[in-house]
Amino acid sequence: MKKKYTVQKSPFVVPTTDGKLIEEHFGNATHRNSQLSLAHMIAPPNWSEPFQTPEFVEYTYIISGKKQFNINGELIVLEAGQSIKIEKNTRVQYSNPFSEPCEYIAICLPAFSIETVHREE
Incomplete structure (x- = not known):
């Protein structure tokens, strides 16, 4: 009988050059x-990435620290215990301009891919 569940004990650690930890489960x-x-992430202090306009819905849940979202020019800061849903095809920039690391969970529907994130140069 085929198992009806999958346990993830070894997530894929996405290679980064900006100090951000990305563990895709x-x-x-x-x-x-x-x-x-589904990914567990830790954004270091003073981290940011370019604007992007992804072809997926992204849910973010903050575990600790704070994370800033620039959504079409509107700045939103979330803290531990807060979450956000950002609709697909929305221009957004993620950052942690604060002095503490930010730990969070991100869920993308459909799945994240470098081909559909559309990061700006």
Whole structure:
């Protein structure tokens, strides 16, 4: 009988050059699942990435610290215990301009892919 569950003990650690930790537990890199990605992340202090306009919905839940979202020019700061849903095709920039690391969980529907994130130069 085929198991009806999957336990993830070894997430895929996405290589980065900006000090951000990305551990994909489920998604394209771990299981070739294009429907959903689930990742645990830690953004270091004073971290930011370019604006992007992804072709996926992204949910973010803050575990500790704070994270800033620039959504079409509107700045939103979330703290531990807060969450946000950002609709697909929304221009957004993620950052942690604060002095503490920010730990969070991100879920993307469909799954995150470098081809569909559309990061700006």
